[in-house]
Amino acid sequence: MKNIKIAAAVTLLVLGLTSCKDEKQEKAQKTIDSYVAYVDSVKNVSAENLKADWKAVDAEYDRRSQEAQTALADLKDNSAATEKVNASKIKYEEFKNEMTTVFAPPAPSPKQQLRDALFGAGKIGDDMNFSWVNAQNIHSVYQQFVHTVENNKDKYSREDWDEVKLMYEALDSRKNTVEKEGLTAEDNRKIAGLKVKFAPMYTVNRMGAKSEENKDAKK
Incomplete structure (x- = not known):
C-alpha cells in the first residue's frame, strides 16, 4: 500500500x-x-x-x-x-x-546652406533676424563670416556672391545697433580689419564668377 x-x-x-x-x-x-x-x-x-x-x-x-x-x-x-x-x-x-x-527633415535650400555656413546652422532664416548678434559675439560672427568666404571664394557662383553681399550688409546693419550696446573699441578695431579684408575679396571674386558664367554661356 x-x-x-x-x-x-x-x-x-x-x-x-x-x-x-x-x-x-x-x-x-x-x-x-x-x-x-x-x-x-x-x-x-x-x-x-x-x-x-x-x-x-x-x-x-x-x-x-x-x-x-x-x-x-x-x-x-x-x-x-x-x-x-x-x-x-x-x-x-x-x-x-x-x-x-x-x-528626416528636408534638405535645406542652397541659399540656406550658404547662410548656415556663414553664420552657423539655423542662425539666419528667411526672416533675416540678427537679434542674436550682440556686443559679446559680433566679432566672432564677423570672423566666421569672412573666413568662410575666404575658404570658399573660388567655389561661389555669381548668385552666391550676391547672397554673400546681402548677408554682409545685413550684418553691418546689425553692427550699427550693437555699437550703441557696449561694443568694445578692441573688437571694433578687429572687425574693421576683417571688413578691409572682405571688401577686395568680394569685388575681385564676384567679377571673376560673372566672367566665368559669361564664358560658359558662350560655349
Whole structure:
C-alpha cells in the first residue's frame, strides 16, 4: 500500500512538471507570435501616424524583441521559431531604415546652406533676424563670416556672391545697433580689419564668377 502511494505521488509530480513545461513552452510560443504580429502591425500603420509616436513604437519593439529572444530558450525545438524571429527582425530593421528616411527633415535650400555656413546652422532664416548678434559675439560672427568666404571664394557662383553681399550688409546693419550696446573699441578695431579684408575679396571674386558664367554661356 505504501509503495502504491509513493508511485502515485511520483506520477503526480511528473505530470505536474510536464504540465509546467508545456505551459512554459506555450507561453514562449505566444510571446514569439506576439512579437511577429507586432512587427506586421507596425508596418500597416501610416507614416504620418507613426511619426508622432515613433519613439514609443520603437521602444515597444525593443521590449518585445528582447522578450522573444528570451522565449526562444524556453522552446525545446526552437529552430522554426528562431527563423520567424530573425525574419521579423530583418523586416523591422528594413522598415525602420525606410521610416528614418521618411521622417528626416528636408534638405535645406542652397541659399540656406550658404547662410548656415556663414553664420552657423539655423542662425539666419528667411526672416533675416540678427537679434542674436550682440556686443559679446559680433566679432566672432564677423570672423566666421569672412573666413568662410575666404575658404570658399573660388567655389561661389555669381548668385552666391550676391547672397554673400546681402548677408554682409545685413550684418553691418546689425553692427550699427550693437555699437550703441557696449561694443568694445578692441573688437571694433578687429572687425574693421576683417571688413578691409572682405571688401577686395568680394569685388575681385564676384567679377571673376560673372566672367566665368559669361564664358560658359558662350560655349
